[in-house]
Amino acid sequence: MYYQSSYDSPIGKLIIVSDEKNIIGLWMVGQKYFLGTLSHEAFQYTDNVVIKQTKNWMDRYFASQKPDIKELPIVPIGSEFRQRVWKILCDIPYGTVTTYGDIAKQIAKEKGIASMSAQAVGNAVGHNPISIIIPCHRVVGTQGSLTGYAGGIDKKIALLELEGVDLSDYHRPKKGTAL
Known part of the structure; x- marks a missing residue:
C-alpha cells in the first residue's frame, strides 16, 4: 500500500x-x-x-x-540501470553540478566498456522518482546547458541557486522537452 x-x-x-x-x-x-x-x-x-x-x-x-x-530511507523504483544512475546522483555534493557525459563515463568505466550513452543517462535522470532528495537538478549538459529537468528549467535554476551554484557559466537550452 x-x-x-x-x-x-x-x-x-x-x-x-x-x-x-x-x-x-x-x-x-x-x-x-x-x-x-x-x-x-x-x-x-x-x-x-x-x-x-x-x-x-x-x-x-x-x-x-x-x-x-x-x-532518509529512499527506495526509488526502476530498472537496474536507472538505479545505478540514481545512486551516482546521490553522490553529487550539495552546491555542485556534474554532466550527463561524466555520469556516462563513470558507468562505462565501472562496466569495463568503451563508452555509455549520455542520452541513456539523461533518460534515467529524467525519470528520477524522488526529485530534490535524489538531486537530478545537479546534472547539466556538457556545454553548460541547464537542460533536462522534468520539473522545468525554472525550478532547476531555483534549486541550484538555493544551493549556491554560480550559474554564470550556464545557459538555458534553446529547445527541448523539459523546459
Whole structure:
C-alpha cells in the first residue's frame, strides 16, 4: 500500500509517496512523469513517520541547511540501470553540478566498456522518482546547458541557486522537452 502527502515548497507543491517504511517518490505537481513509477493508487495519509521525516528534511533543505540524503530511507523504483544512475546522483555534493557525459563515463568505466550513452543517462535522470532528495537538478549538459529537468528549467535554476551554484557559466537550452 502506498501513502501520500503534499508539501508546500518554495518551488511549488510537492507530493511525497511512501510504502510505509521508505520514500518511493517525491514529485513536483505537474512535472513530467508525475507519479510515473507507482503501480497503484496512493492514499492520502499525513501521519506516516517516513513522510514526516521527509517533510522535516525538506524544511531543512529549503532553509539551506544541507541535510544528508542518508538520513532518509529512499527506495526509488526502476530498472537496474536507472538505479545505478540514481545512486551516482546521490553522490553529487550539495552546491555542485556534474554532466550527463561524466555520469556516462563513470558507468562505462565501472562496466569495463568503451563508452555509455549520455542520452541513456539523461533518460534515467529524467525519470528520477524522488526529485530534490535524489538531486537530478545537479546534472547539466556538457556545454553548460541547464537542460533536462522534468520539473522545468525554472525550478532547476531555483534549486541550484538555493544551493549556491554560480550559474554564470550556464545557459538555458534553446529547445527541448523539459523546459
